[in-house]
Amino acid sequence: xxxxxxxxxxxxxxxxxxxxxxxxxxxxxxxxxxxxxxxxxxxxxxxxxxxxxxxxxxxxxxxxxxxxxxxxxxxxxxxxxxxxxxxxxxxxxxxxxxxxxxxxxxxxxxxxxxxxxxxxxxxxxxxxxxxxxxxxxxxxxxxxxxxxxxxxxxxxxxxxxxxxxxxxxxxxxxxxxxxxxxxxxxxxxxxxxxxxxxxxxxxxxxxxxxxxxxxxxxxxxxxxxxxxxxxxxxxxxxxxxxxxxxxxxxxxxxxxxxxxxxxxxxxxxxxxxxxxxxxxxxxxxxxxxxxxxxxxxxxxxxxxxxxxxxxxxxxxxxxxxx
Amino acid sequence: xxxxxxxxxxxxxxxxxxxxxxxxxxxxxxxxxxxxxxxxxxxxxxxxxxxxxxxxxxxxxxxxxxxxxxxxxxxxxxxxxxxxxxxxxxxxxxxxxxxxxxxxxxxxxxxxxxxxxxxxxxxxxxxxxxxxxxxxxxxxxxxxxxxxxxxxxxxxxxxxxxxxxxxxxxxxxxxxxxxxxxxxxxxxxxxxxxxxxxxxxxxxxxxxxxxxxxxxxxxxxxxxxxxxxxxxxxxxxxxxxxxxxxxxxxxxxxxxxxxxxxxxxxxxxxxxxxxxxxxxxxxxxxxxxxxxxxxxxxxxxxxxxxxxxxxxxxxxxxxxxxxxxxxxxxxxxxxxxxxxxxxxxxxxxxxxxxxxxxxxxxxxxxxxxxxxxxxxxxxxxxxxxxxxxxxxxxxxxxxxxxxxxxxxxxxxxxxxxxxxxxxxxxxxxxxxxxxxxxxxxxxxxxxxxxxxxxxxxxxxxxxxxxxxxxxxxxxxxxxxxxxxxxxxxxxxxxxxxxxxxxxxxxxxxxxxxxxxxxxxxxxxx
Ligand SMILES: Nc1ncnc2c1ncn2[C@@H]1O[C@H](COP(=O)(O)OP(=O)(O)OP(=O)(O)O)[C@@H](O)[C@H]1O
Ligand SMILES: [Mg+2]
Numbered sequence: 001x002x003x004x005x006x007x008x009x010x011x012x013x014x015x016x017x018x019x020x021x022x023x024x025x026x027x028x029x030x031x032x033x034x035x036x037x038x039x040x041x042x043x044x045x046x047x048x049x050x051x052x053x054x055x056x057x058x059x060x061x062x063x064x065x066x067x068x069x070x071x072x073x074x075x076x077x078x079x080x081x082x083x084x085x086x087x088x089x090x091x092x093x094x095x096x097x098x099x100x101x102x103x104x105x106x107x108x109x110x111x112x113x114x115x116x117x118x119x120x121x122x123x124x125x126x127x128x129x130x131x132x133x134x135x136x137x138x139x140x141x142x143x144x145x146x147x148x149x150x151x152x153x154x155x156x157x158x159x160x161x162x163x164x165x166x167x168x169x170x171x172x173x174x175x176x177x178x179x180x181x182x183x184x185x186x187x188x189x190x191x192x193x194x195x196x197x198x199x200x201x202x203x204x205x206x207x208x209x210x211x212x213x214x215x216x217x218x219x220x221x222x223x224x225x226x227x228x229x230x231x232x233x234x235x236x237x238x239x240x241x242x243x244x245x246x247x248x249x250x251x252x253x254x255x256x257x258x259x260x261x262x263x264x265x266x267x268x269x270x271x272x273x274x275x276x277x278x279x280x281x282x283x284x285x286x287x288x289x290x291x292x293x294x295x296x297x298x299x300x301x302x303x304x305x306x307x308x309x310x311x312x313x314x315x316x317x318x319x320x321x322x
Numbered sequence: 323x324x325x326x327x328x329x330x331x332x333x334x335x336x337x338x339x340x341x342x343x344x345x346x347x348x349x350x351x352x353x354x355x356x357x358x359x360x361x362x363x364x365x366x367x368x369x370x371x372x373x374x375x376x377x378x379x380x381x382x383x384x385x386x387x388x389x390x391x392x393x394x395x396x397x398x399x400x401x402x403x404x405x406x407x408x409x410x411x412x413x414x415x416x417x418x419x420x421x422x423x424x425x426x427x428x429x430x431x432x433x434x435x436x437x438x439x440x441x442x443x444x445x446x447x448x449x450x451x452x453x454x455x456x457x458x459x460x461x462x463x464x465x466x467x468x469x470x471x472x473x474x475x476x477x478x479x480x481x482x483x484x485x486x487x488x489x490x491x492x493x494x495x496x497x498x499x500x501x502x503x504x505x506x507x508x509x510x511x512x513x514x515x516x517x518x519x520x521x522x523x524x525x526x527x528x529x530x531x532x533x534x535x536x537x538x539x540x541x542x543x544x545x546x547x548x549x550x551x552x553x554x555x556x557x558x559x560x561x562x563x564x565x566x567x568x569x570x571x572x573x574x575x576x577x578x579x580x581x582x583x584x585x586x587x588x589x590x591x592x593x594x595x596x597x598x599x600x601x602x603x604x605x606x607x608x609x610x611x612x613x614x615x616x617x618x619x620x621x622x623x624x625x626x627x628x629x630x631x632x633x634x635x636x637x638x639x640x641x642x643x644x645x646x647x648x649x650x651x652x653x654x655x656x657x658x659x660x661x662x663x664x665x666x667x668x669x670x671x672x673x674x675x676x677x678x679x680x681x682x683x684x685x686x687x688x689x690x691x692x693x694x695x696x697x698x699x700x701x702x703x704x705x706x707x708x709x710x711x712x713x714x715x716x717x718x719x720x721x722x723x724x725x726x727x728x729x730x731x732x733x734x735x736x737x738x739x740x741x742x743x744x745x746x747x748x749x750x751x752x753x754x755x756x757x758x759x760x761x762x763x764x765x766x767x768x769x770x771x772x773x774x775x776x777x778x779x780x781x782x783x784x785x786x787x788x789x790x791x792x793x794x795x796x797x798x799x800x801x802x803x804x805x806x807x808x809x810x811x812x813x814x815x816x817x818x819x820x821x822x823x824x825x826x827x828x829x830x831x832x833x834x835x836x837x838x839x840x841x842x843x844x845x846x847x
Contacts, residue, residue, distance in 0.1 A: 176446075177446055177447070178444055178445055178446060179441040179443070179444050179445070179446060179449070180444065181446075182437070182438060182441070182446055183438065183439070185427075185430075186427045186430065186438050189427045189428065189429060189430070190425065190427045190428070192425045193425040193426055193435070193438065194438065194439065195389070195409060195425075196387070196389060196409050196419070196421070196425045197413075197425075197439025197440070197489070198408070198409045198410030198412075198413045198414075198439045198440075199410070199438075199439045200408075312428070312429075320389065321350055321390065
């Protein structure tokens with residue numbers, strides 16, 4: 001059995017590594033629930049990561065960096081929205097295009113601005129998110145179990161971690177308790193029903209895509225300015241796709257999205273911690289451990305986790321007249 | 323100028339019509355769906371609209387509801403010019419519509435569907451509570467009860483339709499448009515719907531009813547408008563017209579509303595069925611021991627309320643579903659559960675099948691007509707060019723021929739299946755199956771959603787096939803169709819045959835009782 005401090009450390013990094021996945025997963029949830037498939041989460045996160053790091057470095061303010069990251073991601077969302085909502089294009093192709101665009105543009109601009117081979121300079125001080133110590137973290141220190149759990153696990157994360165965790169109940173509430181949520185879910189299932197009920201399908205879909213852009217913006221800024229200290233080329237490393245796998249695993253529901261993304265976070269945390277693991281005498285190489293999240297992704301996408309029914313109108317542009 | 327015209331007629335000035343359409347035109351690409359249509363619907367009446375498939379009825383009503391935008395024309399509601407660019411404007415003008423294909427969210431509850439788009443405030447809870455109260459009231463007032471918490475996908479079609487009506491009433495519609503509401507209903511459900519409509523009319527609501535069934539027009543409407551090929555050809559008072567006159571107006575020629583056929587001359591036995599049983603995916607037995615025989619030169623009609631095993635019977639015989647029992651065709655046993663149970667083997671044995679669900683099983687909607695007329699027979703030698711290739715020219719020529727012989731409109735082999743109206747899709751499928759000259763034709767709901775001109779045509783083809791000495795198994799939920807087409811009638815209820823009747827010696831009442839599971843009283847045929 002591992003001891004409490006080790007366990008806490010692993011869970012702590014689970015949260016830190018799960019946060020960008022969670023934000024991206026919720027982003028995909030809003031978009032796909034409205035019927036717009038978004039394979040471009042990866043690209044949007046990458047663009048947001050780059051621009052937030054760049055602006056944070058230049059201005060020295062992580063908050064301006066965050067805004068810039070969100071703007072970058074929203075711009076990408078607008079492209080995806082135009083292509084798939086207004087011009088009724090193929091959503092997969094648009095998403096793939098966004099991924100290519102982001103991957104090329106970030107390196108190009110990075111090299112042009114900073115001449116570090118596509119990286120941004122390291123972020124320090126106010127250019128990075130600082131950990132937040134929650135009240136009473138020190139006072140509770142002596143309390144057995146609860147004290148360390150509160151101090152190590154719950155307190156001491158950066159702002160975006162708490163934002164991401166709060167986004168889960170907020171998303172649930174928005175989707176299931178508000179008029180907007182009802183319309184958004186309806187538009188992903190049968191847009192004609194929304195249209196004939198006198199509500200603009202286009203309006204709802206753009207709103208959903210905008211929320212998606214906002215959340216991927218947060219995810220990207222978190223990657224560059226919190227999890228790391230600066231932008232590195234292709235730093236998203238497939239997290240956008242893992243988030244999509246988690247979304248399927250979660251069957252497009254917010255609380256389940258939390259569970260699914262934290263599971264991926266846990267795998268990553270374990271892989272980072274135990275470079276090699278001995279499982280009942282069978283040595284597992286480090287490469288295997290690092291590949292675990294991706295293997296799980298493949299398993300999920302291959303449909304081994306039970307039947308996941310995507311929103312019925314997902315992927316299809318709303319066309320009235322042939 | 324319009325105002326002055328209205329003043330010219332005193333009664334019109336006194337009571338402006340609930341709806342007035344002036345010069346409405348609409349084209350979808352090259353298809354002129356509506357051309358310069360004008361019509362008035364008086365307040366507090368039920369106004370019927372009839373016309374052949376593709377005449378433009380649904381298009382016209384969708385324009386009135388703001389689903390499509392007209393290319394030209396003007397809409398007046400209650401005498402006031404009312405532009406209706408979208409459905410929201412239509413709802414504001416007091417119009418509600420029940421579409422031919424329902425516009426419901428399947429995995430939402432009834433309540434959520436009703437509230438969608440008509441919520442008050444940003445939070446759902448108060449809206450849902452109000453809708454729940456309102457639904458209770460509407461249910462009492464109009465016999466419109468549905469469980470507000472049921473998921474729409476779990477409801478029968480009849481109940482889904484009620485949800486659509488409730489949606490309109492919840493939005494306080496004064497004008498209710500129903501597009502072919504009875505096409506998917508059982509006779510009992512249709513009667514119920516008509517009671518609801520009469521109740522609504524008594525409350526002073528105006529109702530527009532599109533239907534292909536002239537009996538319904540005669541029964542319930544006050545006035546009826548006839549459309550033909552995108553134009554409005556007449557609007558008459560229902561009392562002053564007859565089904566025959568309406569049919570002639572619709573089609574532009576005299577139409578035979580009754581099937582004209584000589585007595586059957588049944589020959590040798592073609593099909594022997596013994597103790598057929600089918601279980602569905604949930605393990606529920608849907609066919610509980612059905613035995614029948616069918617002879618050459620005979621039409622056996624299966625009557626019954628939808629869902630009593632007729633579909634399973636057709637699918638088992640057509641090789642689409644598996645089951646147990648014995649089936650002999652011309653003395654040869656058919657495989658009911660093994661590898662030989664498939665559509666191809668059945669076709670090779672001489673069975674042709676016009677499936678009940680033509681859009682899913684009968685054709686591929688995105689494929690061109692000429693491809694659709696080959697389905698199931700694509701391996702026929704005359705469609706092949708060498709070992710590996712299809713002879714597409716032969717297929718196009720074949721399709722053109724079928725379109726000419728079966729009067730398919732428009733006669734364009736390259737048009738995708740989905741761009742034909744329901745009646746014309748059906749003609750294509752019937753042409754494909756009948757012209758293969760099968761020993762046994764299985765035909766399900768041959769005229770569902772099909773206009774009277776096409777019904778007459780399809781019925782004639784079925785009778786002609788019979789007279790050519792073939793056996794026909796007809797399944798239909800339309801009692802009229804069963805009674806007029808069949809040489810013998812079998813009534814199905816709950817997966818069993820309730821009895822066999824001679825159409826000349828039974829009536830709708832007796833068949834209706836048997837369809838409801840009560841034993842018929844008179845002697846068997
Ligand atoms: N969305 C659309 N895009 C293109 N063409 C259409 C569309 N809807 C209808 N049409 C065409 O317009 C014509 C009129 O169609 P409409 O659906 O109004 O006929 P209908 O009278 O309601 O027929 P039915 O009795 O089969 O319902 C048809 O030729 C049809 O193919
Ligand atoms: Mg129609």
